[in-house]
Amino acid sequence: MQNLKVDESWGNASRQIVQAGQRMDQRGWVPATAGNLSCRLPDGRIAITRSGGHKGFLTDSDVIEITPDGVPVDPANRASAETLLHTQLYAHDPAIGAVLHGHSVAATILSMDEPSDAITLAGYEVLKVFEGQTTHDTSLELPLFHNDQDIARLATVVAPKLVDMRLGYLIRGHGVYVWGKDMFTALARLEGLEFLLACELARLQKKA
Ligand SMILES: CSC[C@@H](O)[C@@H](O)C(=O)COP(=O)(O)O
Numbered sequence: 552m553q554n555l556k557v558d559e560s561w562g563n564a565s566r567q568i569v570q571a572g573q574r575m576d577q578r579g580w581v582p583a584t585a586g587n588l589s590c591r592l593p594d595g596r597i598a599i600t601r602s603g604g605h606k607g608f609l610t611d612s613d614v615i616e617i618t619p620d621g622v623p624v625d626p627a628n629r630a631s632a633e634t635l636l637h638t639q640l641y642a643h644d645p646a647i648g649a650v651l652h653g654h655s656v657a658a659t660i661l662s663m664d665e666p667s668d669a670i671t672l673a674g675y676e677v678l679k680v681f682e683g684q685t686t687h688d689t690s691l692e693l694p695l696f697h698n699d700q701d702i703a704r705l706a707t708v709v710a711p712k713l714v715d716m717r718l719g720y721l722i723r724g725h726g727v728y729v730w731g732k733d734m735f736t737a738l739a740r741l742e743g744l745e746f747l748l749a750c751e752l753a754r755l756q757k758k759a
């Protein structure tokens with residue numbers, strides 16, 4: 552049993568994480584136990600998925616509270632192994648209310664095969680999913696970082712680039728991080744980005 556203040560706000564956050572996990576699973580973006588999801592409540596509490604569970608079958612008890620430093624409020628809980636990649640986003644921008652991480656086929660393959668340090672997405676109508684984009688006639692960069700099992704170290708590599716990120720970022724051979732002001736926005740951005748990555752992958756396959 553978690554040492555948790557289960558009020559209406561926590562209930563909403565937990566339900567949103569459970570439903571987003573189901574949605575990501577339906578789309579094939581969180582195979583096995585991959586992926587992690589979090590949201591920040593209006594009072595500043597942070598809810599995140601417990602480590603190691605299947606994100607398509609989450610229950611309320613798989614959503615735990617962490618401090619802004621990423622420490623489980625109940626020491627008996629084990630937060631996502633990638634918690635620091637979530638908390639660094641919340642610390643970076645107070646407007647961020649939800650963070651999603653998935654391991655889709657397109658994110659995994661494209662991030663492994665791109666030799667430069669970013670994937671450029673240009674000319675797509677769906678780029679307008681991202682705030683501030685009003686036309687397809689634009690080009691946005693999705694930064695790439697090398698995978699690292701030391702998440703604290705990976706977070707220090709990601710940190711200086713956050714200020715310029717418009718879409719999210721990819722970790723090579725691993726997956727994508729996307730965020731938004733709330734869970735609905737984060738999911739829409741993830742869905743838009745996954746669509747664009749699937750298009751890029753299909754174009755490469757067509758050329759091959
Ligand atoms: C299926 S292995 C995936 C993990 O290593 C990790 O990358 C991941 O996304 C899930 O870790 P978790 O600790 O459950 O949040």
Ligand SMILES: [Zn+2]
Nearest residue numbers: 585586652726
């Ligand atoms: Zn992962």
